Amino acid sequence: MADLARELGVSTTTISRALSDHFSIGPAMKQKVQKLARKYNYQPNRMASALRKGKSKLLGIVVPYLEGRFFPTVVYGMEKAASKAGYNVIICQSHEDVVLERRNLDTLLSAQVAGVLVSMSRTTLDYKHFDKLRSRGMPLVFFDRVEEGDNVNAVVLDDREGGYISTRHLIGQGCRRIAHLAGPQHLNIYRNRRQGYLDALREAGLPEDENLVVYSDMLHAQGVDSLRQLMLLPNPPDAVFSAGDDSALGALQEARRQGLRVPEDVAITGFSNETFTLVTEPNLTSVDQRSEEMGQAAVRLLLELIDAEGGPFSPRKVSLRPELLVRQSSLREPELYAEAAEPALIVRRR
Amino acid sequence: MADLARELGVSTTTISRALSDHFSIGPAMKQKVQKLARKYNYQPNRMASALRKGKSKLLGIVVPYLEGRFFPTVVYGMEKAASKAGYNVIICQSHEDVVLERRNLDTLLSAQVAGVLVSMSRTTLDYKHFDKLRSRGMPLVFFDRVEEGDNVNAVVLDDREGGYISTRHLIGQGCRRIAHLAGPQHLNIYRNRRQGYLDALREAGLPEDENLVVYSDMLHAQGVDSLRQLMLLPNPPDAVFSAGDDSALGALQEARRQGLRVPEDVAITGFSNETFTLVTEPNLTSVDQRSEEMGQAAVRLLLELIDAEGGPFSPRKVSLRPELLVRQSSLREPELYAEAAEPALIVRRR
DNA sequence: TTGTATGCGTTATCAA
DNA sequence: TTGATAACGCATACAA
Numbered sequence: 001m002a003d004l005a006r007e008l009g010v011s012t013t014t015i016s017r018a019l020s021d022h023f024s025i026g027p028a029m030k031q032k033v034q035k036l037a038r039k040y041n042y043q044p045n046r047m048a049s050a051l052r053k054g055k056s057k058l059l060g061i062v063v064p065y066l067e068g069r070f071f072p073t074v075v076y077g078m079e080k081a082a083s084k085a086g087y088n089v090i091i092c093q094s095h096e097d098v099v100l101e102r103r104n105l106d107t108l109l110s111a112q113v114a115g116v117l118v119s120m121s122r123t124t125l126d127y128k129h130f131d132k133l134r135s136r137g138m139p140l141v142f143f144d145r146v147e148e149g150d151n152v153n154a155v156v157l158d159d160r161e162g163g164y165i166s167t168r169h170l171i172g173q174g175c176r177r178i179a180h181l182a183g184p185q186h187l188n189i190y191r192n193r194r195q196g197y198l199d200a201l202r203e204a205g206l207p208e209d210e211n212l213v214v215y216s217d218m219l220h221a222q223g224v225d226s227l228r229q230l231m232l233l234p235n236p237p238d239a240v241f242s243a244g245d246d247s248a249l250g251a252l253q254e255a256r257r258q259g260l261r262v263p264e265d266v267a268i269t270g271f272s273n274e275t276f277t278l279v280t281e282p283n284l285t286s287v288d289q290r291s292e293e294m295g296q297a298a299v300r301l302l303l304e305l306i307d308a309e310g311g312p313f314s315p316r317k318v319s320l321r322p323e324l325l326v327r328q329s330s331l332r333e334p335e336l337y338a339e340a341a342e343p344a345l346i347v348r349r350r
Numbered sequence: 351m352a353d354l355a356r357e358l359g360v361s362t363t364t365i366s367r368a369l370s371d372h373f374s375i376g377p378a379m380k381q382k383v384q385k386l387a388r389k390y391n392y393q394p395n396r397m398a399s400a401l402r403k404g405k406s407k408l409l410g411i412v413v414p415y416l417e418g419r420f421f422p423t424v425v426y427g428m429e430k431a432a433s434k435a436g437y438n439v440i441i442c443q444s445h446e447d448v449v450l451e452r453r454n455l456d457t458l459l460s461a462q463v464a465g466v467l468v469s470m471s472r473t474t475l476d477y478k479h480f481d482k483l484r485s486r487g488m489p490l491v492f493f494d495r496v497e498e499g500d501n502v503n504a505v506v507l508d509d510r511e512g513g514y515i516s517t518r519h520l521i522g523q524g525c526r527r528i529a530h531l532a533g534p535q536h537l538n539i540y541r542n543r544r545q546g547y548l549d550a551l552r553e554a555g556l557p558e559d560e561n562l563v564v565y566s567d568m569l570h571a572q573g574v575d576s577l578r579q580l581m582l583l584p585n586p587p588d589a590v591f592s593a594g595d596d597s598a599l600g601a602l603q604e605a606r607r608q609g610l611r612v613p614e615d616v617a618i619t620g621f622s623n624e625t626f627t628l629v630t631e632p633n634l635t636s637v638d639q640r641s642e643e644m645g646q647a648a649v650r651l652l653l654e655l656i657d658a659e660g661g662p663f664s665p666r667k668v669s670l671r672p673e674l675l676v677r678q679s680s681l682r683e684p685e686l687y688a689e690a691a692e693p694a695l696i697v698r699r700r
Numbered sequence: 701t702t703g704t705a706t707g708c709g710t711t712a713t714c715a716a
Numbered sequence: 717t718t719g720a721t722a723a724c725g726c727a728t729a730c731a732a
Contacts, residue, residue: 001709001710002709007721010718010719011718011719011720012709012710012711012719013711013712013718013720013721014718014719016709016710017711017717017718018710020367020711024717025718026717029717029718039522041482042460043456043460044460044709045401045460045462045708045709045710046460046461046462046707046711047398047400047401047406047461047708047710048401048708048709048710048711048724049709049710049711050396050397050710050724051397051398051401051708051710051723051724051725052709052710052711052712052724053710053711053712053724054724056397058461065422066416066422066425066426067422067625068625069417069425072415072416072417073417074418075443076416076445079442079443080376088440088442088457088461089440089441090438090439090440091439091440091443092429092438093425095426104579106393109393110393110395110396111397111408111438112395112396112397130723132391157405215655220714249629260374261532269731275417275418275626276625278628279599279603279626279629279630279631281631287372296718302620320546326658332721339718340683351726352724352725360703361703361704362703362725362726362727363702363703363704363727364701364702364703364728366725366726366728367701367702367727367728370727374701374702375701375702376701379701380701393726393727394725395724397725397726398708398723398724398725398726398727399722399725399726399727400708400726401708401709401710401724401725401726402708402725402727402728403705403726403727403728404708432725521730576716664703689709693709
């Protein structure tokens with residue numbers, strides 16, 4: 001900026017204002033400055049700007065991991081919404097470790113981000129580090145895996161609905177003993193998916209059988225084990241609603257290994273619409289989580305928070321509608337669905 | 351820092367030095383300062399520090415995309431190596447778009463990163479934006495998809511070797527008409543994989559048949575099309591070496607749709623060791639790209655560059671050894687492999 | 701071993 | 717409409 005000022009014989013103040021399109025600068029001067037800036041390939045120093053203004057144009061993102069399709073897609077949505085507003089993002093992974101999660105937050109704090117987007121790690125059981133962030137006035141929005149309480153801003157999938165429509169679909173396909181592979185119940189997402197499952201059972205007048213609910217960390221291997229365990233029951237299930245795609249896949253593979261036909265002997269559905277659901281044999285029915293919308297909604301909410309500048313802001317929870325993608329692994333009665341030939345039939349889009 | 355200085359009755363200079371473990375500060379004072387800093391939960395302002403020192407502790411990463419397993423794993427390796435050296439990373443996606451790639455580099459520049467790690471987008475055909483970076487003295491390391499030329503620092507997989515061992519393996523399994531699904535030849539990785547394929551053919555005395563090489567962008571749908579096209583040849587192939595897993599998967603599915611047995615009628619191998627290779631039926635043979643090591647190596651190289659401070663530094667290329675993971679999709683002669691029962695048999699680890 | 705003074709690049713304030 | 721000046725938080729040359 002000093003160079004430009006010298007060359008044009010004006011002050012850096014004028015340069016600064018011209019570049020940020022300040023109203024007090026005449027159009028002629030603005031033209032000149034901006035042209036010269038382009039010529040010299042001027043790059044603003046965001047650090048200096050952030051230092052002076054006390055706020056940067058950076059948003060921090062903390063995700064449990066990036067593998068798979070869900071989080072990258074969410075991050076993509078975030079990037080889109082952020083860049084539209086002139087922001088950039090820093091991505092950190094907690095690798096499902098609360099210690100790393102805390103360290104990530106410190107990193108973001110000292111990078112002077114304008115706000116933080118968090119999806120909690122699986123091992124996050126207390127929330128002090130988030131309180132610390134808030135006490136420093138750092139705008140904070142959770143997504144997908146959210147902190148409990150009324151005081152949090154969050155964007156979530158309606159996981160209860162996801163569990164509900166999955167289970168209802170299975171019931172509609174004639175299944176009567178529906179098992180559930182459930183995740184850690186301290187995480188909202190898994191608790192709600194289970195609740196939707198129970199709601200659908202109750203609505204249909206089917207009994208709740210605790211033997212049919214298997215709790216695990218939802219990994220592939222645990223899906224294998226869970227299915228094995230379920231099939232040893234005196235009265236084994238005719239369907240499995242898994243709260244995650246990895247364990248659904250494990251269950252699917254183990255079922256076939258046992259010589260069971262899917263979906264005829266046991267119908268299987270997953271959750272997340274991971275890429276591989278279109279690759280398994282049979283293709284895996286799953287719930288799409290509106291990943292990209294989730295990212296965009298989270299950033300929009302965060303930007304509102306930032307613009308409110310710590311002023312009065314009543315916490316908001318945005319809830320997105322899940323979408324059941326019915327595929328072969330649960331389609332016992334294809335004639336019920338005219339479009340059943342489609343590989344990724346959307347049964348419910350409201 | 352000012353608060354701490356006041357409370358301890360010393361200058362901010364002392365605080366600054368004590369916190370950065372400067373030799374001129376006595377151990378007693380260091381203790382006191384660091385304790386108080388913890389008590390007040392002091393967070394250094396990295397922007398201010400970066401502004402003053404002219405360099406930050408941030409590394410910029412530009413990847414084409416994050417979906418799948420390869421890039422997240424590379425990034426994980428980068429995070430690990432970076433945090434060991436006190437650095438953090440900013441991740442940007444170019445989404446295979448050179449326009450976005452350029453914008454990302456601008457963003458990173460103005461975020462005052464200490465260095466940049468780039469894997470080029472598929473649409474990057476000229477390299478001016480990288481020259482611009484270099485002309486500003488910004489340390490730059492490429493990984494996986496690298497710029498051509500002697501003047502670049504880069505970490506790559508030995509893709510030629512990957513193509514070579516894949517093809518050799520197929521030859522060893524008795525295949526004689528081996529097709530190749532090739533990617534855009536302006537990208538080093540695809541050019542080299544093809545070269546390895548040709549080398550192995552030549553070594554085995556097999557003819558090169560250009561009809562057996564199909565060029566595409568390596569997407570799933572293009573794998574489907576390519577296989578269809580290949581099977582229409584008067585003399586169709588008995589094996590397919592695909593330079594990517596997505597198109598390998600497409601080929602695999604199309605082959606089975608046509609009623610071909612895999613690997614008996616046509617053996618298929620892919621490249622990248624994506625997660626889904628363990629899910630397909632049959633499981634897909636693929637080349638592992640040492641993703642995590644690649645990330646670590648790239649950061650190590652970048653840090654060396656940064657520490658050299660623009661001084662003399664002869665450009666270096668690090669090349670990693672690929673690993674062929676033989677699975678059912680190419681295993682015609684299992685008796686050749688004692689450990690063939692393993693789902694992910696490592697055939698060649700040198 | 702500690703302190704004083706200064707500047708990194710930008711922008712807000714106040715004055716012209 | 718423009719400019720002079722100070723300040724953001726930190727690190728360092730120099731002095732003590």
